[in-house]
Amino acid sequence: MVDSYRHKGMRRKLAESIRGKGIKDERVLGAIEKIPRHFFLDTTFTEIAYQDKPFPIGLGQTISQPYTVAFQTELLEVKKDEKVLEIGTGSGYQACVLVEMGAKVFSVERHRPLFQKAKFLLEKMGYFPKLFYGDGYKGLPSFAPFDKILVTAGAPEIPEALLQQLKEGGFLVIPVGAGANQVMLRVKKTAEGVFEKEEFGQFRFVPLIGKKA
Ligand code: SAM
Numbered sequence: 001m002v003d004s005y006r007h008k009g010m011r012r013k014l015a016e017s018i019r020g021k022g023i024k025d026e027r028v029l030g031a032i033e034k035i036p037r038h039f040f041l042d043t044t045f046t047e048i049a050y051q052d053k054p055f056p057i058g059l060g061q062t063i064s065q066p067y068t069v070a071f072q073t074e075l076l077e078v079k080k081d082e083k084v085l086e087i088g089t090g091s092g093y094q095a096c097v098l099v100e101m102g103a104k105v106f107s108v109e110r111h112r113p114l115f116q117k118a119k120f121l122l123e124k125m126g127y128f129p130k131l132f133y134g135d136g137y138k139g140l141p142s143f144a145p146f147d148k149i150l151v152t153a154g155a156p157e158i159p160e161a162l163l164q165q166l167k168e169g170g171f172l173v174i175p176v177g178a179g180a181n182q183v184m185l186r187v188k189k190t191a192e193g194v195f196e197k198e199e200f201g202q203f204r205f206v207p208l209i210g211k212k213a
Contacts, residue, residue, distance in 0.1 A: 001124070003036045010050035011037070014066055017052055023070040031073075031100035032066055039125065040091035059111050061206055063091040064152060068203060072150055075173045075186050075200060078103050082147035085165070086129075087136030088208070092118030094152055095129040105129035106143055108136040110209055137210060139165040146170060154182040154205035168192060175205050 015033040023029060038049035040063055045055050054062040064072075073094070078084060080102035086095055089109035095118070098105045107129055109115040115133040122129065132140060136151070137159045144165035151162070151174040162172055166189040175182035184200040 001036070001039050003039075007036060007038060007050070011035075014050045014052060018067050018070050021052075021067055023067070023074055025070075025074045027078075027101050028070050028073045028097070031097040032070060034100060035093065035096050036125075037063075037066070037093060039121065040093045057091045057114065058117075059114060061090055061111065061114060063093050064205070068205075069094050069097060071200075071203075072152070072173050072184070073097055073101070075184070076148045076150055076171060078148060083143075083145075085140055085143070085146040085149045085162075086152060087139075087150070087162070088152035089118050089131055090114060090152065092122045092127070092129075092131070094150070095131070096122065096125070096127045098150075099127050099129055103148075106132070106140055106146070108132045108134050108140060110135055135210075136208065137161065141165060149173070151175065151208065152205070153208035154203075155208040158185070158187065163187070163189065163195065175203050180204060 011033050015029045038046045041049050052066050054065045057063050078101045082103050084098050084103040084105050086107040089107040095105050095107045112133050119131050139161045145167040147170050149162050149172045154175045156178045170189050172187040175184050181202050181204050184203050186198045188196045
């Protein structure tokens with residue numbers, strides 16, 4: 001795994017282009033500038049890893065577009081030492097962004113080979129979020145409650161278990177929609193059983209899969 005000056009230069013440009021698209025949180029931009037995205041991709045993608053695009057990571061899944069990663073992370077308003085649950089570890093890139101922001105990260109992936117690959121890579125890179133193989137629809141009840149929950153796959157509806165596992169004052173950021181496109185929602189738990197929903201435009205994610213493989 002080589003991280004050259006050229007890669008660093010491409011990352012700086014990527015962070016600048018994302019800033020140009022409206023992302024303001026410097027901690028998010030700093031994480032994007034710091035994390036070698038090409039490590040998360042097959043070597044055939046090394047030259048294009050810093051384009052602001054999603055790329056395949058196997059099993060029909062993708063590493064999200066960096067702008068989308070930044071957008072969702074900014075919506076989470078992560079503070080240092082907060083407990084953050086991610087549903088859909090995928091390559092592990094988003095989990096590293098959250099770790100860079102000082103969060104205590106828990107992440108669930110439903111495809112075992114992706115879970116294993118991310119675990120191996122992140123340890124090698126020196127990132128230690130707690131990674132789990134399982135069905136993210138159920139959340140992680142034994143580690144709940146969480147300050148923030150981030151879903152990185154398109155959900156047909158908001159999973160009830162995730163709402164239950166939010167702390168009071170916590171947020172869930174989730175793309176929701178039954179078709180190819182979803183609406184990005186931020187759901188705040190203002191009191192036990194009371195939620196406020198905000199909408200943040202259309203996105204396109206691979207679907208959240210219901211039953212365990
Ligand atoms: N966050 C990832 C990253 O940084 O590379 C990208 C996520 S990718 C767009 C969506 C991921 O969600 C895929 O890896 C997919 O296998 C996973 N997924 C789909 N349904 C799931 C479920 N029910 N529970 C956990 N993970 C799920």
